[in-house]
Amino acid sequence: MIKPFIILLLFISSILTGCVRTKILDDLHLDSAIGYDYVDKDLIQATVVVPIYNPDKSISSETFTETSSLSKEILVKIDTKSPKSVETGKLELVLFSSELAGQGIFELVDNFQRDPNVTTNLSLAVVDGEVKELLTTQFKNEDTGRYVSEIIEQNTNLGLIPKKDLHQYMFDYYSTGKDPYLPLLKLENDQVEVSGIALFDKDKLVGQIDFSELFVFTVLAETSKNGSYKVQNDTFVRNLGSKRKFIVSNNKTNPEITINIQIDGIIRQHSGEKIQQKKLYEKIEKQMEQDIKEEAEIMIKKLQALKVDPLGLGEQVRSRTRNWDEKKWYDMYPTINVKVKVDVKITESGVVE
Numbered sequence: 001m002i003k004p005f006i007i008l009l010l011f012i013s014s015i016l017t018g019c020v021r022t023k024i025l026d027d028l029h030l031d032s033a034i035g036y037d038y039v040d041k042d043l044i045q046a047t048v049v050v051p052i053y054n055p056d057k058s059i060s061s062e063t064f065t066e067t068s069s070l071s072k073e074i075l076v077k078i079d080t081k082s083p084k085s086v087e088t089g090k091l092e093l094v095l096f097s098s099e100l101a102g103q104g105i106f107e108l109v110d111n112f113q114r115d116p117n118v119t120t121n122l123s124l125a126v127v128d129g130e131v132k133e134l135l136t137t138q139f140k141n142e143d144t145g146r147y148v149s150e151i152i153e154q155n156t157n158l159g160l161i162p163k164k165d166l167h168q169y170m171f172d173y174y175s176t177g178k179d180p181y182l183p184l185l186k187l188e189n190d191q192v193e194v195s196g197i198a199l200f201d202k203d204k205l206v207g208q209i210d211f212s213e214l215f216v217f218t219v220l221a222e223t224s225k226n227g228s229y230k231v232q233n234d235t236f237v238r239n240l241g242s243k244r245k246f247i248v249s250n251n252k253t254n255p256e257i258t259i260n261i262q263i264d265g266i267i268r269q270h271s272g273e274k275i276q277q278k279k280l281y282e283k284i285e286k287q288m289e290q291d292i293k294e295e296a297e298i299m300i301k302k303l304q305a306l307k308v309d310p311l312g313l314g315e316q317v318r319s320r321t322r323n324w325d326e327k328k329w330y331d332m333y334p335t336i337n338v339k340v341k342v343d344v345k346i347t348e349s350g351v352v353e
Contacts (some may be wrong), residue, residue, distance in 0.1 A: 004021045030090040032061075032145025035131030036108060038100035043067050044108075046074040051143035061144040080089075092149045093123045095131045095185070098303045101198065101205035107172070109203070113170055122165035123152050126198035126205060128186040137190055148192055150265050152183055155194045159226025159239060160214050162197075173202065176326060177314025181221075184208055199308050207306045209299070219261055220244065220311055220340075229265070231287050234272035237265040240347065246316040255317050256337045261292070263342065266350040281346040289342040296340040306332045313338065 033049040045067045052060045068074040094112060096105050112118045125148075127134055139147040156163045161183050172180035179200055188197040197209035197217060209217045215229050219242040227239040247258040267284060275283070303310065307330070314333065320323040 014154055032090060032143050033093040033095065033135060033148065034091065035095035035097075035127070035135045036100050036105075037097045037131050038103060039067055041103075044069070044074070044100060045132065047135045049135050049143070049145040051146065058141050059143050059255050060141075061138060063144075065132060084262065091118055091122060091145075093125070093145050093152075095125055095127050095134070097146075098126055098128050098130045098184075098198070098205060101126050101200075106203035106205045109166070109169060109173075110190070112166060118166070120165065122166040123149050124164065124166060124169055125152060125183040125185050128195055134185070134187045134192065137187065139190075139192070146341060149187070150184075151194065152193050155183070157226065159218060159224045159228075161194060162218055162222045162224075166186055172310075175315060176324075177309065177316070177318045177329065178312035179308045179310050180207075181310040197310075199303070199306060199310060201306075201308050206308055207302075213295070213299060215239070216292055216299055219263065219292070219312045220259065220296055220299070226297040228268060229292070231284055231289060231291065232272070235284055237288060237344075237346070238268045240264045240266060246313075248317055248320050251317050252320045254332070254336070256339075257313055257316065258339045258341060259296070259311075261296070261340065261342045263288070263292075263344045264347055265344065266347055270349065277349065280349070285344040288344040292342045292344075293340050296342070297338070300338045300340070304336075304338075307334055 004163070031048045031050050033048075035047045037045040037047070039045050045065060047063055050062045050064070052062050054060060066074045073189040091112075094108075096108070099119075109124065112122060113120075133143055138144065148204045152161075155161050162181075164180075164182050169180050169182065172178050179202065181200060183194055184196040184198040184223065186193055194211065194214075196211050196214065198205055199209065215227050218224050218227060220241070223244065224239060224242050227242075229237050231237060242261060242263045244262075245260040247260065249256045249258075263305045265288075266282075270280070270284075302346070314326075314329050317329060318326075
């Protein structure tokens, strides 16, 4: 005999199930990318990319563009243009123009953080130029949103740029003693390329790291396993792994920070002087240590001048200081003494010409 409470439970479940709004996949447009451009202080322009799977099995993209003062309203207005409801269930990428990023992007990013249909590994990036132009460009036989996402993913896997997604951006934003940063993209001759790193003061773009500086920024910013470095125009060294360690002294008064970077690598290509292997290794190691140290210290001074701390130096001092004063830290940050020590170990060589 079925117990009364089981019958009641089944009855309630059937009622609740009947109240859930069902969505038929064929009746939806699942967007793969959304991009935002600055119009004026009251208006933003959004471009939504939807993948189209054609009968001949080719893939193209359809875009919808609208302008509004509210990001949520934009998506509603886009729905009025689309034959199907536009949903964020497969959203992979959100782009911001550099002009808009200079005004602040927190409100837009926060909307995605609160959207239950959006995953926290959503890719975020800044575009040097107009986002609409980039997203309305058709790249090969592939959805534009997926294509651009794969470029970011590949450059991350290659160690050219640190990994940054929605979760990591919000973590950096709310962190005490650290500022966010995002990949910087550019459309050049109908090709998308990673052109550097966009630096933020909280949610406002204030500067950038250029492409030529990416290797040094990456080994300063995180533990990395990939990437390559050019030494004296005749040698390429592949980074097999890098580690960093912070040493903080005088943290209660006038902090001094030393960043120890350890890099293990192999010589991928060498076309310079032919010398005995051990001496070649020693020569490359010494040159890399000197060059990276100089470039890193110049970069840190640049970050201090911009008053942004993407490396989390403030976080390192805060974790070692009782009653840490955030305001006092940011007042002294531009002038604190930061030194870099680099230890390079070449483990083997690849192609030597």
